Amino acid sequence: MNSQEFFLDKPFSELTPDELEAIFYLRQQVFIIEQNCFYSDIDGSDTQAHHLLYYHGNELQGYLRIFEPGIKFDDATSIGRIVVAKDYRGGNTGKNLIKKGIELAKQLFGYSTIRIEAQAALDSYYTKFGFKAIGEVYIVDDIPHQLMELIP
Numbered sequence: 001m002n003s004q005e006f007f008l009d010k011p012f013s014e015l016t017p018d019e020l021e022a023i024f025y026l027r028q029q030v031f032i033i034e035q036n037c038f039y040s041d042i043d044g045s046d047t048q049a050h051h052l053l054y055y056h057g058n059e060l061q062g063y064l065r066i067f068e069p070g071i072k073f074d075d076a077t078s079i080g081r082i083v084v085a086k087d088y089r090g091g092n093t094g095k096n097l098i099k100k101g102i103e104l105a106k107q108l109f110g111y112s113t114i115r116i117e118a119q120a121a122l123d124s125y126y127t128k129f130g131f132k133a134i135g136e137v138y139i140v141d142d143i144p145h146q147l148m149e150l151i152p
Contacts, residue, residue, distance in 0.1 A: 001092075005061075007100055008053040012046055019053060022060040030083045039141040041081075045071070049080075052104055054097050061088040062097040068109045076113040076149065077105045098129055102150065111152045120144035 008019070015023070027041050048071050054062035064082040072078035079101050084094045105114050118126050120137045123146045127133075131148040138145055 001096060004057045005096075006055050008055065009050060009104055010053075011050055012048070015051060019051075023051065023053065023063055026060050026063055026083055026085055027081060030086070031081075034086065035143070037141050037143060050104070050108055052097070052101050054093065054100070056088065059085070061085050062093050064097060064101045066101060066105045066108065069112055073115050076115040077109045079105060079114055079116050082116070094125075098126075102129065113152065114150040116148050117145050118148050120146045123148060 010019075024042065031037060031041055032039070045067070046065065049065035049067055052064050052066065053060055062084045064079055067078040067080070069075060069077055072080070079098075082094075082098065082101070084097065088094075102114060114131075116126065116131060117140070118131070121144070123131075123133055126148050129150065131150045133146050133148050135147050138147075
């Protein structure tokens with residue numbers, strides 16, 4: 001990370017209106033517009049999540065949300081909505097974001113299994129962080145996904 005890059009992590013109740021707008025804008029740009037996938041991104045779960053924002057100056061370059069065990073999965077912490085702005089792909093943004101997300105999930109909720117629902121095209125990327133595919137590939141909003149987990 002360079003001196004202009006920094007992380008913010010907050011529960012939903014502490015996010016500012018500007019931070020929320022940046023989160024929703026980034027998720028919309030990537031998951032809905034760029035991937036041409038019309039789905040309900042605002043799913044009612046954001047209020048239950050802990051949010052990790054990765055900034056470069058004033059620009060949100062990456063984001064993810066973390067759920068304690070019992071919310072998305074009964075027996076595991078969950079990381080989701082992992083997203084990197086188009087201009088920051090191919091460098092270290094994604095790597096830094098995921099490493100920090102894993103570290104934060106462990107800090108917040110203990111050293112439990114961490115589960116993600118990865119787009120199947122990215123499963124080899126997530127294996128670099130220790131995630132292993134479980135079960136079969138399945139379709140979510142017309143995109144193949146793979147359940148993956150990182151076991152302590």
